[in-house]
Amino acid sequence: MRFFLIAALVTLSLGAAQPPGGAASTAKASAPIDLTGYWVALVTEDWRFRMITPRKGDYQPMPMTDQARKIADAWDPAADEAARNQCKAYGAGAIMRLAARFHITWEDDNTLRVESDYGMQTRLFHFNAASSTSPGERTWQGYSSAQWERPSSLKVTTGNLRAGYLRKNGVPYSENAAVTEYFDVAPIPGGGQVLLVTSIVDDPQNLRQPFTNSSQFKKEADGSKWDPTPCTSK
């Protein structure tokens, strides 16, 4: 009987580790939350830093190092355009803070695809990223590894970035920056769904402490308001 008791406890413990619906081998099948669909940014915070390009020197309240301030003070949007760096403010360190729409789909069973209409960027969240996998050349969106955090969150870590801007007026992050994000969903009382993305950018070269912010998105029924717009430095 002791055997049955132990078996029952082990079974229950294993059950706790399994996603609802039984064993699943892919990230898509074991997803504890549904992130897919069209999400629109709700610009309820930092309006003047997100909806318009802030003026040079308007860095409130970024935790910048002195070196970062010097870089930002030299911000030249025309030079960025000329050097084809107009997407510097649309990299993984800042993109979820942009006033944009995002379309989230499954690229395959273990890769989540996140597209933005503003800046027309694509991020890929790899759930089966092996440590030996070569991330390839540096890009604005870098290389993202993803894992479900039970019971109901997604954690994404991103590296291998090209140096970019945390804010459109040139607040920099370096190519050594590491971005950690948490994705959570919640119902809106009265109807609808909100996506919360908490973002931490760690870049000791340019930031006195990890830059932390959280952004909200409302789910939309379809892509009728999807409006692809190229990157701009201005």
Added chain:
Amino acid sequence: MGSDTVHFKMNRSAFTIFGAVLILAACRTAVAQVELTGSWTPRNHEVLTGDGLPVDFTGIPLSEEGRIRALSYSESQLEMVEHQCQGWPAFYLVQGPFGLKIWSETDPVKGNAISYTIGGWEDRAPMTIWMDGRAHPSKYALHTRSGFTTGAWEGNTLVTYTTHMKAGFLRKTGAPSSDEATTAMRFYRHGDLLTILEIIEDPIYLAEPWILSRSFQLSAAPQPPIGPPCITAYEGSVGATAPHYLPEKNPFVDEMTTKFGVPRDAAIGKPETLYPEYRKKIPIAR
């Protein structure tokens, strides 16, 4: 008799297993929660207070009524003795710049949390979150600064709902909140980071729910559970009327435009300005 004994033993064993399973299930419920108590220091890397200029209602989806009242507000009201210690409603804990001290009251027998309390600041009252399943009081019950809050765990997320707040302000610069406002909050803990999602509804002064969030870092340094006492003082001007601006007479309505290039519609909190498509109506932002 031998058969009865076997059945009895089997039943006892079955009960033992059943009991163990129930206990384990209960433990699973308990461990599904996360620890929220402690001191949390704010990560002030976002501008949520929005109180730098008198007319900055950017990001707030004000109703027409809300906008009219907001533009009639003069911050000189705060020099009136009766307003000096008015404080801000419970939802200010996400907007304000201070840290959080959270503690719990525990049932001495069952060990579960009866309530959580988020300590106050000088200008925000402490907020108690009742976890014992009690109902919200009648809508005619006393309204206070912190309101009445209940909470429950959804997995690892603490979900709270606040009613019975006194009429106050959505933003310190005069965007009003009514005594019918409610707030739903969700507390997400990821490692040493606590992020609070806040959804404020107000059938009078908001055109749609106002959704905000802020993150806090777990801190070894203690956050104070209360702020210093607010003491009123005569500030030298007692008028016959409360300081205010008549409709169309607020002298600061275009300050956001001249200083930062923010269109007036955004500065006065028109709901359509919260969405990305509004960017196309701003010439300099295209």
